Amino acid sequence: MKPRALVLTGVLSLFGALIVPVRATAQNLVSTARRADITLNGNWQYVLNRTQDQIPTSGWSSTRVPEMPRTDGTRSVWYQQTFFVPSSWQQTGRRFFVTLEKAGHYAAIYCNGAYVGEHFGQFSPFQAEVTGLVLFGQNNQIQVYVHKADTTYIRPGVDIDQSACPTYNPDCIGNAYRSAAPANRYIARNWVGLVGDVTFSWRPAQFVSDVFVVSSVRNLSLTADLQVSGAGSGTITAKATVMDGATAVLTLPGQTVASGAATLEASWSNPVFWGPPPYGQPKLYTLKTQLLQNGAVLDTAYTRFGFREVWLSGTEVLLNGQRLWPVGNFFRPLSSIRYINDRRELAFMLWVAESSGSNTMQSHWDDPGDTWLQLADEMGILIVGSYFCDGRPQIQSMVDSATDWTDWEVGTTAEWVLARRNHPSVIMWRPIDVLPQGVLGAIFPQIAAAVRAADPSGRPIADGSDIDVWGQNLTDVSNPSECDDGSDYTAKLAAETKPLLTKEIYGNDSVSCAATFFNTFYNDAYSKGGLGLVSPESIFGNVTFTPSWPSISGIGNRPTTQQTMPDWINQTWTPTSYAAQFASLYGSYFQPSLLNTSPTSGDYQASGLTSALPQSVAFLVPATGQPEQPRGVLIAQDGSGTAWFVVPGTGTYELLYTNGTQDITQKVTVTAPAPF
Numbered sequence: 001m002k003p004r005a006l007v008l009t010g011v012l013s014l015f016g017a018l019i020v021p022v023r024a025t026a027q028n029l030v031s032t033a034r035r036a037d038i039t040l041n042g043n044w045q046y047v048l049n050r051t052q053d054q055i056p057t058s059g060w061s062s063t064r065v066p067e068m069p070r071t072d073g074t075r076s077v078w079y080q081q082t083f084f085v086p087s088s089w090q091q092t093g094r095r096f097f098v099t100l101e102k103a104g105h106y107a108a109i110y111c112n113g114a115y116v117g118e119h120f121g122q123f124s125p126f127q128a129e130v131t132g133l134v135l136f137g138q139n140n141q142i143q144v145y146v147h148k149a150d151t152t153y154i155r156p157g158v159d160i161d162q163s164a165c166p167t168y169n170p171d172c173i174g175n176a177y178r179s180a181a182p183a184n185r186y187i188a189r190n191w192v193g194l195v196g197d198v199t200f201s202w203r204p205a206q207f208v209s210d211v212f213v214v215s216s217v218r219n220l221s222l223t224a225d226l227q228v229s230g231a232g233s234g235t236i237t238a239k240a241t242v243m244d245g246a247t248a249v250l251t252l253p254g255q256t257v258a259s260g261a262a263t264l265e266a267s268w269s270n271p272v273f274w275g276p277p278p279y280g281q282p283k284l285y286t287l288k289t290q291l292l293q294n295g296a297v298l299d300t301a302y303t304r305f306g307f308r309e310v311w312l313s314g315t316e317v318l319l320n321g322q323r324l325w326p327v328g329n330f331f332r333p334l335s336s337i338r339y340i341n342d343r344r345e346l347a348f349m350l351w352v353a354e355s356s357g358s359n360t361m362q363s364h365w366d367d368p369g370d371t372w373l374q375l376a377d378e379m380g381i382l383i384v385g386s387y388f389c390d391g392r393p394q395i396q397s398m399v400d401s402a403t404d405w406t407d408w409e410v411g412t413t414a415e416w417v418l419a420r421r422n423h424p425s426v427i428m429w430r431p432i433d434v435l436p437q438g439v440l441g442a443i444f445p446q447i448a449a450a451v452r453a454a455d456p457s458g459r460p461i462a463d464g465s466d467i468d469v470w471g472q473n474l475t476d477v478s479n480p481s482e483c484d485d486g487s488d489y490t491a492k493l494a495a496e497t498k499p500l501l502t503k504e505i506y507g508n509d510s511v512s513c514a515a516t517f518f519n520t521f522y523n524d525a526y527s528k529g530g531l532g533l534v535s536p537e538s539i540f541g542n543v544t545f546t547p548s549w550p551s552i553s554g555i556g557n558r559p560t561t562q563q564t565m566p567d568w569i570n571q572t573w574t575p576t577s578y579a580a581q582f583a584s585l586y587g588s589y590f591q592p593s594l595l596n597t598s599p600t601s602g603d604y605q606a607s608g609l610t611s612a613l614p615q616s617v618a619f620l621v622p623a624t625g626q627p628e629q630p631r632g633v634l635i636a637q638d639g640s641g642t643a644w645f646v647v648p649g650t651g652t653y654e655l656l657y658t659n660g661t662q663d664i665t666q667k668v669t670v671t672a673p674a675p676f
Helices: 024-031 343-355 370-379 402-420 443-454 487-495 514-521 536-540 577-589
Strands: 036-039 042-048 061-065 076-085 095-100 106-111 114-120 126-129 138-147 198-203 207-216 221-229 237-244 247-256 261-267 285-293 296-305 310-313 316-319 327-330 360-362 382-385 426-429 468-473 479-483 500-506 532-534 543-545 563-565 602-606 617-622 631-634 643-647 651-659 662-670
Touching: 095 106, 106 126, 114 126, 138 198, 207 285, 207 296, 221 237, 221 247, 221 285, 237 261, 247 261, 247 285, 316 426, 327 577, 343 370, 343 536, 343 577, 370 382, 402 443, 468 487, 479 514, 487 500, 514 577, 536 577, 602 651, 602 662, 617 643, 631 643
Parallel strands: 036 631, 327 360, 327 532, 360 382, 382 426, 468 500, 500 532
Antiparallel strands: 036 198, 042 061, 042 076, 076 138, 095 126, 095 198, 106 114, 106 138, 207 221, 221 261, 237 247, 237 285, 285 296, 310 316, 543 563, 602 643, 617 631, 617 651, 651 662
């Protein structure tokens, strides 16, 4: 058991005066909502390389959270954020939570100096309940301690001795629990930091804690598996309605909740299939799930989903009954475009990818995060769900115990699949690629069993369980100036009884024969739809520029140092020769050709809030009716006076905040970003 920090004193004065509550009518609109989510992103305080046993009382500096991973060998970081909680938020039975979207490798959450819970691993969100620790009518502090993978911070219940590791690779054991990173991989892969969104939320005493939506194209049916948290007396009933915007299109009959679970089912004769053309369109529905007792609504949860199904037929993968022909890409490790987590820039990247003939992406080096997956859902991008690769050279890591490492990784896989399984864009699972030395391939059946337990929908697993894998060298090993002749690949295809995923095409794509090779490989008669992941630079190209982000608040961390990558920020892009070639290949295979889609959810940036007091929260709520889940954002204190909201739907909302001593309520229109 790690030492828990002492309560911090004498720091609240750092953040100035208390917030004047929003006027009663506006505040009641928020405070009586059954659910609320408040993004705590923005300017946080931090201290480097301190122990966990005492929350620092001095030495704090300011940084933006989320921030880019710290890859310089930093051991640990203390973070803290302060925000005001009005007295009206105190409601009978209400439960409060703090959620970290991504933190590495170890993270512990504290509320007002009290330890709440801990988590190992960067790949899945971590939520801790802080009910009973929240102070009403005054400032509250959330503290987070993160630590790299070493000693007692590798996995629960161990104290790993890394003294035998070489000086150039001091975390050789800890590295086995982290996915590979780019230059100076020995240090960079064991990064540390709070690099995802931080959310403060509330839920009612009994609430829907999880909904897994499973659609069947073959049966034209919809199933929702519910989990309910919180004990109570009396009979609880769950019911659900499929919403297409504001229109109800399907009712799933109610069922009694038993042992905290319920399964709702219904036939559906005319859904719009999700997928890129020709498999469908990126159509998203919302499942509105309610808990009721004696006719009264206890909780309402909203789950976005797409109606689609993936299944196998011999050596083919079928999406909605049509053979899958994926052409894809993956990101470089720790690429800024992945960790900035900003929707508009990520959306432009996906638009460039599909304009270049790519319909598939693989996360490969890390969990992609909800922002990326939400955009893939909205834009019709297929995802090979992955999160771990030991990378090259393999000698950068070693395992302390193959059995214990395997057990930890199997548990991590189950947690990760549970977190990401509702995204229709994830068409197959491939959790782990290259294994650390000392771990045998026998782990893959255990990983597959964990995936199937968390996702019983039948979504295929590409680790040899359902789909075999292949790596293809673009160039001839004996003559790197010439391209591979493909004989090994065609022989592999001929011997296959399962579909084959070419999970990577590697090698020098600057050789003169590369274009001919790609034309051959992506010919349907040759590859039979094998997925080939190529270098991002082949399609995207690179430029050097200094990014200037439009807001410091809201979702996403935004580095301001010079970047060498495609200019997603200014949304400028000149197609590379390979981008044009792949687009032509895709267009010749499919009619119609590429979508060139844009996000469909709402993206609103409020400005002119510069006189708001420190740590004030601005909310967006629907302009009509009682809000069921208002969205809150801390108002930026960098002088921009901005608050950047992302909401599931477009339309008219009310913006609520306190500007100095004046309470403000104004109607705003939230729209989806215009097509690029």
